[in-house]
Amino acid sequence: MKIGGRRYARVALVLALATSAIWTAGGGNAAQAAVTPVPFSSVVPAVAGSAPAAGVTYGISATTTIYTESTSTEATAIGGYLAAILRGSTGYPLPVTAATGSTPAAGISLLLSGAPSSVGDQGYQLDVTATSIVVRANQPAGLFAGVQTLRQLLPPAAESTTVQPGPWPVAGGRIVDSPRFGYRGAMLDVARHFFPVATVKRYIDEIALYKVNYLHLHLSDDQGWRIAVNSWPNLAVYGGSTAVGGGPGGYYTQDDYRQIVAYAASRYITIVPEIDMPGHTNAALASYAELNCDGVAPPLYTGTDVGFSSLCTSKELTYTFIDQVFGELAALTPGPYLHIGGDEAQSTQPADYAAFINRVQQIVAAHGKTVVGWHDVVNATPLPSTVAQFWGTTTRNSAVSAAAQRGTKVLMSPANRAYLDMKYNSRTTLGQNWAGVIDVKTAYGWDPGAYLSGVGESSVLGVEAPLWTETITSLADIEYMAFPRLPAIAELGWSPYSTHDLTAFKTRLGAQGPRWHVMGLNYYHSTQVTWPAGS
Incomplete structure (x- = not known):
């Protein structure tokens, strides 16, 4: 007030x-x-x-x-x-x-x-x-x-x-x-649209209230590169100059990034930085022609299609580039994880993809970090420590379940349950619907420890709620798409499954409405939540 x-x-x-x-x-x-x-x-x-x-x-x-x-x-x-x-x-x-x-x-x-x-x-x-x-x-x-x-x-x-x-x-x-799972995460895509340090800090404060302890930052994609790399300066200066729709873009200096890391740590949140590869790399390819197999840089990209770009997996320079980028990022990141992406690499041949992922895992390990990758990385040979982040829309994936049975830990982010950029319903202005529409009942109505066939609870590292930002341009947009669904995912990560009860949850979640109102948080007034009068 x-x-x-x-x-x-x-x-x-x-x-x-x-x-x-x-x-x-x-x-x-x-x-x-x-x-x-x-x-x-x-x-x-x-x-x-x-x-x-x-x-x-x-x-x-x-x-x-x-x-x-x-x-x-x-x-x-x-x-x-x-x-x-x-x-x-x-x-x-x-x-x-x-x-x-x-x-x-x-x-x-x-x-x-x-x-x-x-x-x-x-x-x-x-x-x-x-x-x-x-x-x-x-x-x-x-x-x-x-x-x-x-x-x-x-x-x-x-x-x-x-x-x-x-x-x-x-x-x-x-x-x-005490928590059910040690990893309870949120992901913010700052590549499709860039968000300043103050916005990231605000989101950190908001997710901390619900005992989220990891923030995954999607720092690079076709539309923008968002972290300064001293050894490859054009990545940020040129590759970070635009965004979806042709907006002005932006990037974090290394001091900006340190500030985010330190602020998150003060809220007991660990930053997980992602550099997506070998696909989702047009911003990098546009910044340095030599990263392309034909030596020709493509133009900057401001659309939303996926799967068309790829690093040149046969060039030794590619691995020098990756080593130097991850070397600088590892030095800036005290947390244990570096995310290598690995999804939607349709422009890379399967054999080349597997060889690439296997080599990149070794580069990350050499910098003292643990690899996280979208679950596509199980199509290579995951290191024993590598974490596969499941983003599929089915409850069966034979490659992921086989990897889990060999010891790979799985981070659960099924797109049709946990993706915060999906529309709430057909009338929602923001967001997408390729994985379906997700209101509170859908976001809350699954069990991470028994969701994916062949992946038992002991194989699950935790849960993460990603927010992709093709249609998201402001803090108000972030809040609207994250709340009230993010607390639902956070509860799946923290609370014993024996407490899982949709009717009770709708009332408990509704009780947060007056708190969000006081905080000035722009939440979606879902009809699936029992809100107190006046909230």
Whole structure:
């Protein structure tokens, strides 16, 4: 809410502080009557286990302090992140200080001790009593996940950037939570249309709320090359100069990319950069004639057809090029994965494709990174570490299932379930429909661990929701296509399948609507979601 500007903020701060005099750390009847605490059952993704405490509520007040693990700079940073969000909406000082002793103090504590080993590195335990909120985890990533749950247990107004009157109750009880799959991803195609650093950061913040922990950036395609490469400067300067429809294009400098990587890391999200090859390479081929078999550079391309381009797989220069590009990208990317694309390579002969993929895998491995490729790469000989990202529209793929049985891990992104660029219905203005239309019921109604025949849960690395951008040109477009479907995919990646229930999910997802409204997020008001009145 921004109406009233500074005058409104001053009045709201007075109201908030007055309310806090009633709403103490132990709760207060007058304030409690004004705002009903958000129940544990409203959290998305659904928590693995919880035990609500009836009649118990903690109220964040003007005297609340955030205590963090004294020996952990990461915990301190997470405390600062939480305080920054809540200071804006509550107007409270919320100091962040080191925890002392083994007994949590009254207030909010973020501790790297006392969590059950069963929650692993990404899970957490959240305890809310009348006097304290305590998040415990084994690793900082778990603390950050616990903070996302805490955010959702606060009233939606807590997401406001201007001071609101409160109160700020949190329902009492215990949550013990951990993810089903270690990889829960989103993909943003910045090649078809370029998006500036600020837009990527905003998307990172939005997906972090739903415990997404990987962001795959599709950095190159026929229509644009979006990362500066010092050894091949024309890739970005010329190859990045346009976009679908002939727009102005753009690219990230290496400092821009470092900034994105660091920002994502502060939200416990790992960047997975993709350089697509041997197809989807017209921007590179147009930038350097010598990458073409005939030595002739094609013109820049601004259409949307696929499958027509290919690197020259028989040229040794091609592999020098790949080695240098991936060498620079590996040095910029602290995460374990480099994505090599590998899809829709219709202009490359099958034998040449297999030999190319096999050699590129070795180049990536030599730079200390693990290969991810679209599932087409299983038609070569995957390294034991290579991850195949399934994007098909069927539940059977003999090559992928055979690879899985030989040990290849599969990242699940079936296009007719997880592609966020598919239209919601025939009336949707944005997006495509080649894989079908996808509303919430379709996005949520599948089991990643039992979806693809011959690929059992132990072979599934996780899930990823790709957003291709042939028709997407702005942050508002990104948000409209991602929400409410991305939280559905995020829940499939995090929550135990035993919690899977469409009716309950439609209500839990609908409860996010008021939060998105406060955040200024441009979401699609799906008729398949049970939205609260006024959202």
